[in-house]
Amino acid sequence: MALKRREFLKASAAAAAAASIGVTLMPGMEKTVFADSTTWHKSVCRFCGTGCGVMIGEKNGKVVSVKGDLENTINKGHLCVKGFYLHKVVYAKTRLLHPMIKKNGKWERVSWDEALDYVAKKFNEIRKQYGPDALAFYGSGQAETEETYMANKLFKGCIGTNNMEGNPRLCMASAVGGYLTSLGKDEPAGTYADIEKAELFLLVGSNTAESHPIIFERIMRHKNKNPDVKIVIIDPRKTPTDQVADLHLFPRPGWDLAILHAMARIIIKEGYADEEFIKNHVNFRDNEKALTFEEYKQFLEKYTPEYAAKVSGVSPDEIVKAARMFGQAKTAMSMWTMGLNQRTRGVWANNLVTNLHLLTGKIGVPGSDSFSLTGQPNACGGVREGGGLCHLLPAHRLVKNPKHRAEVAKVWGVPVENIQPKPGKHTIAMFTALNKGEIKGIYIMCTNPAQSLPNASKYWKGLKEQFVVVAESFFPTATTEYADVVLPAAFWAEKEGVYGCTERRSQYMEKVIDPQGEARWDAWILRDLAIRMGFKKEFEKYKTAEDIWNEYISLTKGTDMDLSGATYRRLKKVRGLTWPVPSEDHPGTYKRYTKGDPVFDALPEEKKKGRRMYFYGKPDGKAIVWARPDKGPEEPTDAEYPLALSTGRVLEHWHTRTMTGTVPELNRAVPKAYVEINPEDAKKMGIADKDQVIVETRRGKLKIEARVIDRPKPGTIFIPWHWEEWMANILTIDAFDPGSKEPEYKVCAARLRKA
Amino acid sequence: MPIAGVVIYTQPQKSMEVLEQLKQIDNVTTYGVHKGNNIIAVFEGKTSRELEQLSDRISREVPGVLGIFPAYVNFELDEENAADTESDGN
Numbered sequence A: 001m002a003l004k005r006r007e008f009l010k011a012s013a014a015a016a017a018a019a020s021i022g023v024t025l026m027p028g029m030e031k032t033v034f035a036d037s038t039t040w041h042k043s044v045c046r047f048c049g050t051g052c053g054v055m056i057g058e059k060n061g062k063v064v065s066v067k068g069d070l071e072n073t074i075n076k077g078h079l080c081v082k083g084f085y086l087h088k089v090v091y092a093k094t095r096l097l098h099p100m101i102k103k104n105g106k107w108e109r110v111s112w113d114e115a116l117d118y119v120a121k122k123f124n125e126i127r128k129q130y131g132p133d134a135l136a137f138y139g140s141g142q143a144e145t146e147e148t149y150m151a152n153k154l155f156k157g158c159i160g161t162n163n164m165e166g167n168p169r170l171c172m173a174s175a176v177g178g179y180l181t182s183l184g185k186d187e188p189a190g191t192y193a194d195i196e197k198a199e200l201f202l203l204v205g206s207n208t209a210e211s212h213p214i215i216f217e218r219i220m221r222h223k224n225k226n227p228d229v230k231i232v233i234i235d236p237r238k239t240p241t242d243q244v245a246d247l248h249l250f251p252r253p254g255w256d257l258a259i260l261h262a263m264a265r266i267i268i269k270e271g272y273a274d275e276e277f278i279k280n281h282v283n284f285r286d287n288e289k290a291l292t293f294e295e296y297k298q299f300l301e302k303y304t305p306e307y308a309a310k311v312s313g314v315s316p317d318e319i320v321k322a323a324r325m326f327g328q329a330k331t332a333m334s335m336w337t338m339g340l341n342q343r344t345r346g347v348w349a350n351n352l353v354t355n356l357h358l359l360t361g362k363i364g365v366p367g368s369d370s371f372s373l374t375g376q377p378n379a380c381g382g383v384r385e386g387g388g389l390c391h392l393l394p395a396h397r398l399v400k401n402p403k404h405r406a407e408v409a410k411v412w413g414v415p416v417e418n419i420q421p422k423p424g425k426h427t428i429a430m431f432t433a434l435n436k437g438e439i440k441g442i443y444i445m446c447t448n449p450a451q452s453l454p455n456a457s458k459y460w461k462g463l464k465e466q467f468v469v470v471a472e473s474f475f476p477t478a479t480t481e482y483a484d485v486v487l488p489a490a491f492w493a494e495k496e497g498v499y500g501c502t503e504r505r506s507q508y509m510e511k512v513i514d515p516q517g518e519a520r521w522d523a524w525i526l527r528d529l530a531i532r533m534g535f536k537k538e539f540e541k542y543k544t545a546e547d548i549w550n551e552y553i554s555l556t557k558g559t560d561m562d563l564s565g566a567t568y569r570r571l572k573k574v575r576g577l578t579w580p581v582p583s584e585d586h587p588g589t590y591k592r593y594t595k596g597d598p599v600f601d602a603l604p605e606e607k608k609k610g611r612r613m614y615f616y617g618k619p620d621g622k623a624i625v626w627a628r629p630d631k632g633p634e635e636p637t638d639a640e641y642p643l644a645l646s647t648g649r650v651l652e653h654w655h656t657r658t659m660t661g662t663v664p665e666l667n668r669a670v671p672k673a674y675v676e677i678n679p680e681d682a683k684k685m686g687i688a689d690k691d692q693v694i695v696e697t698r699r700g701k702l703k704i705e706a707r708v709i710d711r712p713k714p715g716t717i718f719i720p721w722h723w724e725e726w727m728a729n730i731l732t733i734d735a736f737d738p739g740s741k742e743p744e745y746k747v748c749a750a751r752l753r754k755a
Numbered sequence B: 001m002p003i004a005g006v007v008i009y010t011q012p013q014k015s016m017e018v019l020e021q022l023k024q025i026d027n028v029t030t031y032g033v034h035k036g037n038n039i040i041a042v043f044e045g046k047t048s049r050e051l052e053q054l055s056d057r058i059s060r061e062v063p064g065v066l067g068i069f070p071a072y073v074n075f076e077l078d079e080e081n082a083a084d085t086e087s088d089g090n
Helices: A002-020 A086-090 A112-130 A145-159 A173-183 A192-197 A213-225 A240-244 A257-269 A275-281 A293-300 A305-312 A316-328 A346-360 A379-385 A402-412 A427-436 A456-465 A522-533 A545-556 A664-669 A679-685 B015-023 B048-061 B079-083
Strands: A039-044 A053-059 A062-068 A100-103 A106-109 A135-139 A164-166 A200-204 A230-234 A247-249 A282-286 A332-336 A369-372 A441-445 A467-472 A485-488 A497-500 A505-509 A623-627 A643-648 A674-677 A692-696 A701-708 A716-720 A748-754 B003-010 B028-034 B038-044 B065-074
Touching: A002 A062, A002 B003, A002 B028, A002 B038, A002 B065, A039 A505, A062 A086, A100 A112, A112 A135, A112 A441, A112 A467, A112 A485, A112 A522, A135 A145, A135 A427, A145 A164, A145 A379, A145 A402, A145 A441, A145 A497, A145 A522, A145 A545, A164 A379, A173 A346, A173 A369, A173 A623, A192 A213, A200 A316, A200 A346, A213 A240, A213 B003, A213 B065, A230 A240, A230 A316, A247 A316, A257 A293, A257 A305, A257 A316, A257 A346, A275 A282, A275 A346, A282 A293, A293 A623, A305 A316, A316 A346, A332 A346, A346 A369, A346 A623, A379 A497, A402 A545, A427 A456, A497 A545, A674 A679, A674 A692, A679 A701, A679 A748, B003 B015, B003 B048, B015 B028, B015 B038, B038 B048, B048 B065
Parallel strands: A135 A164, A135 A441, A200 A230, A200 A332, A230 A247, A282 A623, A332 A369, A441 A467, A467 A485, A643 A716, A674 A701
Antiparallel strands: A039 A053, A053 A062, A062 B065, A100 A106, A100 A485, A497 A505, A643 A748, A674 A716, A692 A701, A692 A748, B003 B038, B003 B065, B028 B038
């Protein structure tokens, strides 16, 4: 019997793999092979921000299999290695199954009623005694849009504080700032559909192969099919992405802005600029004033290849080569992630990448885009679009805008005065205020700040001293250690809802199984808490997830990110829709700011005259090429701390391992953290592979195993940041970008010695 | 007994060499080279760990492999799940 079943499953597996590349292995047998008792449910991968479609196989109330969704346009049936383990996370032994309250220093299992009554009472006491700004919410780019929406309404609309943040502040805020300042509206102009049309890829600060494997697969396949396609990487570290690179520039960490300016200079000087596009679509500015094109050219004169080489450590020839490759390609797609965003000049770095596209007109046409990759599955959907940051309201609205506050208050059914006009505290300010006791109660949902904040140990004081509620699917985490109450949250496959990924695509996920233990959907936990806090009228109306989604999309109507055509009815059938999607018969939008974008199409003809793009977030519809200074990192290396420390991910783990740490296989594959040291540096310091070393910064020190490898360039070291036991974030710096407030995880000064 | 159907994507011109090497590896069943440089294969193991180890080993040790992409993973007979014997590895 087992053998028969095994052969059947093998046939199913082979057929599914074949189908994913459009091959029929067993003609006429497909129906038989899949005529199993397994029921398939449409979902989205729980890990990175790519948004891969996953079909979840359920049998007798359990998740028993997963397959890549063949109909999904993003991954077309394929998954990455994390697909081997998706099910294991659902059934992890570390799932939090019951509400608990810490009493006399010990966790005690309590009923939901007791837990939520306690939280409601404490929050109301704090609010009454110290005012609404003594409370805060800290959410996640992994929460569903419906969940973040409920939190937003409770904290901004009912409690009356804008102290509402989410961990996308730590990963994507600089991309938001970059898009807003360059193009006028957040999120990319194009979609993944540009990949197969691009002649050149510029990957900056992105280990695409390990962090976004399915996007990397699409790039690889495109390049192999079209050998003339070129890939240029700008990144201080050699990674598996290099296996397909034509050119790799290795700047000193944090010193790449000069390279991007030098590339712009060469592009203009050698005639690769699109003068017509520039004339009709672009303005120039520096940090103080508007510039003419000629003044911008003057600004660039400083950025000779030799100057940029001196600043960055990259050879002038390679800078010239990269610029020419970008200029000569008919189409170009830039992609970046944390290497650009997690910097004290992350917004500027984003601007300078987009400059290259605006100067060459390589934007708004198939195969060309300035395209930020997202780290979390719903950072774009729930937090950026849903308004889950301290200065935002739903649908790209701003708390400081009275019209926006009025529109949202009306839909929320709350007095407009409830929504404060001043932004609340951004993430670092929020946890600083917690340390100072200015914030006395915080609700943390689906994230692990005690480990993920930069300079993490600095912020444990506030977590320890104030009233902390953590709604989580897993226990323990570094943050639950400081919690007063933990609330078990339903996990992926145990709830329905919507995720919005990198390419503006919103996708519906089915509920497949009941939550483990007594876990509940985060949106219902927040609803119940709100009612117990006295906001019955405002929250009792939500009976289903669809009720929440419908209210949210009503707020998007008429905005640049119109989702009013993306109803549950429709999303349940299709594999997501890329906004703007203003009506149920609208197919979604491939390119923004140009023909086919409903916002562009609705513009008066006189505005569009002579233009193939109109950047409608800017007063005159023109995007901005920025002349930003080439500032380096906040904490450059020096004689005392001569090494540049960078942190990042490995393929097998994700963020603080609350999910991947539950999978024994992944733990065994990469069981512990390590520090990568270039062989040249290791030799000088007398360090051998696997030696124990001490890595020290001005904030802390860590004993860790050395990995002598030529991935980091000499003078730099790298630590994957996933482990609580080897917490890289006790070393990182909490200086942040003054515009985006995103911290500079990617570079600080360190020293290293043998333990 | 988890089973995974995977697409192994190879460098152009290397597919046949990779296919021959895969045929020598226990618990890997191949189903030919398709559409240029895609090899269809099924990985079998007693636990998900063994699937991952197979994937890791092939990626590292078989020259010409550019990527391994699972398309279907079935865990219903995963012995690790059934016996519940393994620690979380921390």
